[in-house]
Amino acid sequence: MIRLTSVYDSHLHVLGIGIQQRIADCSEFATLAELSSYSNDNPKIIVSRGWHESQFIEKRTPTKFDLNHISKSMPVILIRTCGHVLVCNDKAMELAGITSDTPQIEGGSFDYKTGIFTEDAMDLIMKIVPPPSKEELKEMFISANNYLLSQGITSVGSDDFSIKNVHYEDIIEVLEELYHEGLMQIHLYEQVNLPSIKLQQDFLNKGYHKKTYNGFKMGPLKLLADGSMGGRTAYLNKDYSDDPGNKGIQVFKQSELEDLIYLADSNGMDVAIHAIGDGMIDLVLDAIEKSIRRTKRNHRHSIIHAQLATKQQIQRMKQLGVAAIVQPIFLNSDIGIVHERLGDRANESYLFKTMYKEGVHVAFSTDAPVEPVNPFYNLYTAITRTSIKQPELGEFLPEEKFTLDEALECYQNSYYMSYDEHKNYNDYIIVDRDIHNCTVEELKDTVVLETYIDGKLVYKRDKK
């Protein structure tokens, strides 16, 4: 039994993990035919998340035709693992009032012919899913809290406001009650996802950003500025190699993005912006630069993901003091598609070690439930640059490998993101092996036996 410092995952979705635990998981089907024979217990609607086209033998994105086989009378919605793309059947579109004449909306796209919806257009479909009740929200937070503790995670940066059809104030109320009742223990730094000036102004007017809460803190403004590379919605400077004419999606107009960032920055809030494509990274850095020139704040702004940040952009991040919240584990799913999507640009992607070496503040995260929250999987991909799901694909840009100590340091760096680097939390875990004296394969399979927060036992593994 070895004692280790516990883990701070700098960006994930606690509530998303709780939701994922309740809805069916579609990540295990090997063929689209299997997917088509899918069924679950809910008699009214099927909502599931977790597919990635690389999992299917057919190596293609499912369409409404596959889902119409699941049901013609009940809506079926399957969300891609990234959360940026969904596919639904004809019944779901019918209930949502989508026809071949429905106009496209800004910040997303959809194709009536295939039933595929991306980014903001997903809301057109997700509105037919009944929102969770307050009790359900609480149950989902609790089950996610317990799951995270079982994985050795004691602190998180978490985006929980982005759940459809639930007002952010209801989430704050639920969190206050849960911590007050002692039902959640994890240190939570809320990444405040408020994607409009109106919502953000409401949040600021009510003083939520300055309030102290028991057990959790309000963190940076979180914005989703583009999509995912796999879903071809991350915003690139040049077209996707496997989709000519498509550069991805800009969720906000540039002036809107600038206003949102400046409003937060000028009110003493940092920003943490989801940006994956090189095109979006440029735009986000432009907006941050413009804002900090005005506010002159001593900030801790960050870009979440920064997967396709080029070496030049990395220099710019360093100059502007913009941190990178990155997910080595994304290679787990993306390693098989990065060349298809990007062509030669793949050689300048996932440059997390370069960021680290160049002096960008790099904090590790998993973006769970997008990828598993298990920190040993994340450490494994950081160290080996190899997919756990598809080891046969080999190493991706091996010069970007971290050493174990560097990778552990990047997890510890998360404390900086929430101004907690000098807080001496008495948080630690007991694991079943000495991770400094085992092979990487053994490291990957490390098991957490006990988790402690503030010196108190909060998780103990069942002996069975």
Ligand SMILES: [Zn+2]
């Ligand atoms: Zn996320």
